[in-house]
Amino acid sequence: EDQVTQSPEALRLQEGESSSLNCSYTVSGLRGLFWYRQDPGKGPEFLFTLYSAGEEKEKERLKATLTKKESFLHITAPKPEDSATYLCAVQAVDGNNRLAFGKGNQVVVIP
Amino acid sequence: ETGVTQTPRHLVMGMTNKKSLKCEQHLGHNAMYWYKQSAKKPLELMFVYNFKEQTENNSVPSRFSPECPNSSHLFLHLHTLQPEDSALYLCASSQEKERNTIYFGEGSWLTVV
Secondary structure: OOEEEEEOOEEEEEOOOOEEEEEEEEOOOEEEEEEEEEOOOOOOEEEEEEOOOOOEEEEOOEEEEEOOOEEEEEEOOOOHHHOEEEEEEEEEOOOOOOEEEOOOEEEEEEO | OOOEEEEOOEEEEOOOOEEEEEEEEOOOOOEEEEEEEOOOOOOEEEEEEEOOEEEEEOOOOOOEEEEEEEOOEEEEEEEOOOHHHOEEEEEEEEOOOOOOOOEEOOOEEEEEO
16 A cells, blocks of 8 residues: 655745655556645645656756655745645556645744 | 546535445556545545456445546545545556556545535
8 A cells, every 4th residue: 555654744834934844655556746735624635746766857946856666845945835735646657647635834924 | 727627626415325436547547546635644545446457456445435446537436425524536547557647636625514
């Protein structure tokens, strides 16, 4: 069974204080690893897909990296508007397109 | 605006009621999904439809009944629900291909009283 573990569960950052979120995964064969951002009361918003170890993707203050066992979402010099829950999900090669999600990293950035 | 629209956004229903959630995608995708999101739990996949055919039912109780009349529309019919079914129900869509991205709607908040 595909498993995704995200840590830390919750994180409070001062504005400008860079940090990283971790997503550890177990999957029979990885088709893709996804990062989403979810604001309270809203649906997940797509951020990145990573397909192979060593791949990196960036968007504004966010950078996602991937190894064979885990992914990191680095937040550089965060702003209050980066406050959200960040969800990690994996898609298996034989998984019928379904995503297996972690519980999320809840990030609060304090001005 | 993600291209996946869900209605209603909020729903309160009694345990003996029958209601439906609706989802429409404007992305030209051919796969649609229902996910359930409860507090402190990961998103749980409920149903998958590819080209209007149900390809996965993730052990969902029969009080939840999906319907997919075409590739753009997906319904979730609700009947005799329990209070523990209260959650955020998320619809999503993607293109059926090797590498795809699943896009979510804003969700329907369901409260069962």
